[in-house]
Amino acid sequence: MHRKHTDNIGRRKNRPLSWKGAVWGTIESFSRFFMAFLFGDKKDSAAAFFNDGKTCYQRGDMDRAIQKYTRAIELKPDLPGAFNGRGCAYCRKGDLDHAFQDFNKAIELNPVYASAYCGRGTAYYRKGDYDNSIQDCSKAIELDPDLTVAYYNRATAYQAKGYFDHAIQDYNRAIELDPEDERSYCGRGIAHFGKGDSDHAVRDFTKAIELQPDFMEAFWGRGSAYKKREDLDRAIQDYSKAIELKPDEIAGYGNRGCAYLDRGDFDSAVQDFSKAIELKPDDERGYYNRGCAHYARGDFYSAIKDFSKAIELKPDSASAYSWRAAVYYYTGNYDRAIGDYAKACELPPNTIGDVSHCVVLFLAKMHVGQDGKPALVAGLKDAKEGDWMTQVAKMYLGEITPEGFLAAISDKDTERNNERKCAASYYMGEFYLLRGEKECALELFRQCIATGLSTSAEYNSAKAELHRLAGLESAQEPNRG
Numbered sequence: 001m002h003r004k005h006t007d008n009i010g011r012r013k014n015r016p017l018s019w020k021g022a023v024w025g026t027i028e029s030f031s032r033f034f035m036a037f038l039f040g041d042k043k044d045s046a047a048a049f050f051n052d053g054k055t056c057y058q059r060g061d062m063d064r065a066i067q068k069y070t071r072a073i074e075l076k077p078d079l080p081g082a083f084n085g086r087g088c089a090y091c092r093k094g095d096l097d098h099a100f101q102d103f104n105k106a107i108e109l110n111p112v113y114a115s116a117y118c119g120r121g122t123a124y125y126r127k128g129d130y131d132n133s134i135q136d137c138s139k140a141i142e143l144d145p146d147l148t149v150a151y152y153n154r155a156t157a158y159q160a161k162g163y164f165d166h167a168i169q170d171y172n173r174a175i176e177l178d179p180e181d182e183r184s185y186c187g188r189g190i191a192h193f194g195k196g197d198s199d200h201a202v203r204d205f206t207k208a209i210e211l212q213p214d215f216m217e218a219f220w221g222r223g224s225a226y227k228k229r230e231d232l233d234r235a236i237q238d239y240s241k242a243i244e245l246k247p248d249e250i251a252g253y254g255n256r257g258c259a260y261l262d263r264g265d266f267d268s269a270v271q272d273f274s275k276a277i278e279l280k281p282d283d284e285r286g287y288y289n290r291g292c293a294h295y296a297r298g299d300f301y302s303a304i305k306d307f308s309k310a311i312e313l314k315p316d317s318a319s320a321y322s323w324r325a326a327v328y329y330y331t332g333n334y335d336r337a338i339g340d341y342a343k344a345c346e347l348p349p350n351t352i353g354d355v356s357h358c359v360v361l362f363l364a365k366m367h368v369g370q371d372g373k374p375a376l377v378a379g380l381k382d383a384k385e386g387d388w389m390t391q392v393a394k395m396y397l398g399e400i401t402p403e404g405f406l407a408a409i410s411d412k413d414t415e416r417n418n419e420r421k422c423a424a425s426y427y428m429g430e431f432y433l434l435r436g437e438k439e440c441a442l443e444l445f446r447q448c449i450a451t452g453l454s455t456s457a458e459y460n461s462a463k464a465e466l467h468r469l470a471g472l473e474s475a476q477e478p479n480r481g
């Protein structure tokens with residue numbers, strides 16, 4: 001029979017008793033009887049305070065649980081269960097120093113106390129020390145091979161280290177011991193998602209939701225798996241349910257905003273990112289994501305403002321510098337674009353490796369008379385052959401002709417083909433402009449505008465180029481006054 005150990009972190013919610021639950025209830029009743037037999041059954045006995053501590057812990061009242069366990073320890077200083085229970089309560093409160101002290105004491109009093117090793121493993125996990133977490137959970141499993149929570153906790157530590165196969169093995173064992181533990185299905189779903197297996201992830205998240213219909217994390221996880229599968233409608237539906245269950249959690253709004261952004265619903269994306277900012281104004285991700293949404297809908301002024309705020313909150317955000325550089329480029333501010341790209345290159349991770357950014361950096365440098373080809377060569381090193389922006393870079397480097405470029409990026413999907421036509425017309429216009437073929441460039445910029453995709457960065461850039469070139473023509477006309 002598996003053990004759930006109700007004095008451990010993450011106790012499952014009550015469900016109708018199965019026969020296994022009834023047997024466990026009998027054992028727990030016997031445990032209370034045995035405690036009473038040893039220490040007395042008075043209201044002020046160590047056993048009474050110990051049991052009161054467990055009750056408070058199970059209700060989520062950590063402060064009162066700590067008080068009760070402390071009183072039990074005062075009455076019986078050699079009671080390992082009280083130290084373990086208080087350690088769990090401290091851990092839940094985030095007071096890891098006191099948690100470690102109590103788990104260590106419980107192990108000192110009872111060196112074969114599996115639950116205490118498991119609890120200390122949880123404390124190590126919360127501290128970010130995944131190796132010691134795995135070690136303690138393994139010791140707990142060695143002492144009690146049927147301790148479900150030890151497999152679950154070790155799985156989460158493996159998962160945090162990126163060892164998804166090991167995590168899945170432990171989740172499998174936890175599910176084998178307790179087929180109704182929704183947390184293990186959810187955890188295994190996260191591990192499958194980490195491996196890139198969205199189909200198995202969806203199945204596990206769905207099972208977790210079946211077992212606990214108000215499991216917010218499972219809806220959030222399944223939404224992410226659906227998004228990975230490009231099933232954006234279902235992703236948005238699941239993210240919306242997660243938000244309904246926990247309206248003050250920024251992850252729901254942030255992820256739904258990203259799904260809206262992928263679907264092209266930029267206004268809804270801006271609303272969700274704005275809500276995330278409202279909930280946590282010091283989190284740069286909200287500003288960064290909203291900047292991307294503003295950029296996508298052609299609101300470059302707001303995009304620059306949001307990217308600048310993201311940089312203020314996180315000065316080492318290479319992504320924010322890169323995207324602000326792109327906006328500066330598309331608004332004709334080439335010097336600032338080059339400056340931001342240079343800053344992005346100094347920061348980890350080096351997002352300049354993205355070929356689309358390298359194309360923009362190339363154009364910005366060429367517009368101010370600098371050699372931009374090294375940026376393109378660097379971008380192509382890790383570029384995907386199927387990425388159509390890779391074809392843009394190859395065209396600028398002379399590796400393919402404009403005709404070959406058009407053939408490489410054609411798409412049977414009418415809507416997507418129109419989007420590519422808009423972008424391709426702009427980049428080909430820049431190609432001919434750099435070669436001094438102004439009339440051909442003007443015609444391509446007009447073709448870009450003719451697509452009507454006014455929220456496209458390339459559309460707005462083509463519009464700006466037409467305006468700039470018209471201004472140059474006016475300045476070159478003789479004064480007939």
